[in-house]
Amino acid sequence: MDFKLTIQQEMIRNAVRDFTEKEIKPVAGQYDEERRFPYQNIKKMAELGMMGMNIPVEYGGSDVGVVAYSLAITEIAKGCASHAVTTSVTNMVAEVIYEFGQEEIKRKHIPKLCNGEYAAGSFAITEPHAGSDAANIRTTAVREKDTYVINGTKSLITSGEASGVIVAWAVTNPNAKKGKGISAFVIEKETPGFIVESPEDKMGHRASPVNELVFDNCVVPANCLLGKEGEGFKIAMMELDGGRIGIGSLAVGVGFAAIDFATEYVKKREAFGKPISSFEAIQWMIADSYTELEAAQLLVLRAAFLKETRQAFTKEASMAKLFATEAARNVAIRAVQMLGGYGYTKGYPVERYLRDIIGTTLYEGTSEVQRIVISREILNR
């Protein structure tokens, strides 16, 4: 076993770290406050190869591998969770189109996702009544000659208003057993009958809009189908496995940002005549936080390595996401505590880290869904 990164992985991590310091960190607080999507930074990040990190070069990707991707998402998240989730979901959308799309659809959309011509991609499975129970969606797609006519509503869709292309799931065979009659489609932003509603006003990830998307007799060409009819649910599950590596990586980044900031703070802040870093209560918070985050990162990188080397990684991705998001949430709470009353104010970034990290235990499968996946994998082994 070798825990050493390759030279290329280290270079990518360092380059993304530099970019985050220079371009992301300085604007993160303001963009959070204003709920502003970071169009300019996303374009620059695409130009640096961050939007198609597991996509072959011939489709416009940088093809650097899943471990490098995980390291990059962690570095971006140290600056801003909204930038990181946009990057993670856009990479996931490029990957699902690459894995299951027809050649002309791949050639049409993947380069634009990778080069930033599309500011983002969206993964639209969730519906108002079907979040964790994803096989229970009600959006329909009816085949009519060379097209599908799509009707229904998607909710809480990350980057909905910013995306050039979305992948959406719909029921093509309502008589099939649960989960067997669902198909996935690639839908362009400009398609008539595709309506993007106003963004939700969220607690965290405020620079990453989530929108309701409405399909009102939205007609798409039949070649927009991903895989075969009825394979959609499995495709979603497979892609979410990869997505969960992205969110675990993101959580690790937010957690490190929180404890790094709090650790610097306690070295300077004095109480009872000495820096509060000299008190054991604070030292233990530091020790627990770094231990938990380093353990989380090992789980995340293991899942990334398994995916990169084409081994099974469903259980490992869910373990990584579950552990990393919950560990980082605990760390962010401690970071607020370490700053005392100031940690609760907008004058310091730790309150944003805490707001942001709460979202990560909810999207791409709640912690409870990860526990379902992990226990099923173990019990059915």
Ligand code: CAA
């Ligand atoms: N890989 C391949 N196939 C898989 C799979 C996987 N990881 N997981 C399940 N499947 C297959 C199963 O083998 C089964 O196929 P067969 O019947 O042929 O064996 C089929 O899919 C159905 O699987 P389940 O019986 O496990 O399905 P279920 O209805 O019990 O659902 C669930 C299980 C794990 C709860 C699933 O519904 C789930 O993951 N829910 C959470 C959904 C989610 O993560 N949503 C996030 C939205 S996207 C998002 O947040 C992105 C963003 O924008 C930030």
